[in-house]
Amino acid sequence: MKKGIILQFIIILIFLTCWNLLHLGYNFQKETYETELSKIPIVLFSYDYNFLKSLKIKTDSSYYILRTEIIKDTTIIKELTEIYQLDKAKNILSKYMVPSVMKIYPDGKYYKKNQKNELEKLITEEYWNITFNYSENFWITIQEKMELLKMIYKILNAAIIIFVLIIITSLRVFYESKSNHYWEIYRISGGYSNLRNKNFWMNTIILTIFPFILINALFYFANYLNYLNFEIDYQLWGIEFLTLFISFLISRIILGDKI
């Protein structure tokens, strides 16, 4: 039986490691997409600098905006003449109006459809004299990729839950049934009849809690050494813990009176 418990412990540990690697992989890919989205700014033009300044104050406090920057018209003229060596055209440029530019960098993590609509509504309704330019196709492509990733992640999680339920339940029932003869003799010989049940739950605690402690420790250690930079999602661990516990509960029901 002890060999069986060790083997089950190792198998559970492998399952949990793979499962957590899936979470990490998903988080890593999601973060990549979010970073890509955050890199491309929404560019706004206005001849009225104060309009842009007012918009900046409003958007700076939004949770879905990473940062904003305004480039004044004078700076643009200066930069243009420097880059393209237009010293001779300086006088001509001063005769023309050049707009100021504002760049809004969205936070890829939160900049979803609702947030995008909210920002666009704010610009078009309250700042009618501001024109903006944003790569709509790029945003749609990233959102589609993120949706696909989320869907695959959900399907894989569901598959793992079913797989873990089947495998762990079968393993537990198999190893418990292997010791049926031993416990039958134990009971007939006068042994404490509830001991097997106690042992079952004790082993259940060992097989659910200890792998989690190990995985947790590993996660904290990896975080501490900066190998990982993801926040712990306790909800996911709750699901993993619950899946394991349910599989043990099913095996207890299957074993019935034998325990």
Place this chain on the structure above:
Amino acid sequence: MLRFENFVLNSNKKILFTIENLNWEDGKKILIFANNNSGKSLLLKSINSDYFSFKGNIKIKEKSHLFYKKKKTTILIESIPYLLPEESIWKNIILPIPKVTTRLKQKIKEFCIIAGFNDKISNKAKNVSYSEKKFIELIRAVIQLPYLILLDDFDNYFDSINLKKAHEICNFAVNNGSTVVVTSKTRLENFDNIYRIQNKKVVQL
């Protein structure tokens, strides 16, 4: 210790025998003998809460025998030996004991000497004779000092020499307050109370 009240034992809706009122005290050796199919094994199973086709009450220490089902204060030794064949004689003896003290170890060794297998205590249980298997079960039951030790078909396992040895081992439990109830096909000696099942009644001799 053990009391029967208006006890009627049935098998296949047929009455096997009745016990009107009977009271067995602590620390006694009781023999019930009868022919085959008289219901003596079923009586032991009923006391051990393994058989329920009976009417009336069985009370152990003034409580229903079902009260002890989980607590296991009765040990039934049936004709078939219940041992772990791949384990040693020692392991089989101490199997139900949560903690083996030095004193208990000494006692087990004494019993093994009486039973005559002290030198092969580490042998696997599958390699010993039938009577030795029954001795292992008897020693295992006796060292636990339950309220009741129920021995079915006692005369089947042992010859006259081994019977004396078995009595010696049983005496340890009896002297410590356990009651030993034995069934057999023939009348045996060295029992405090002897009963016979005849004409569907349990009669004291």
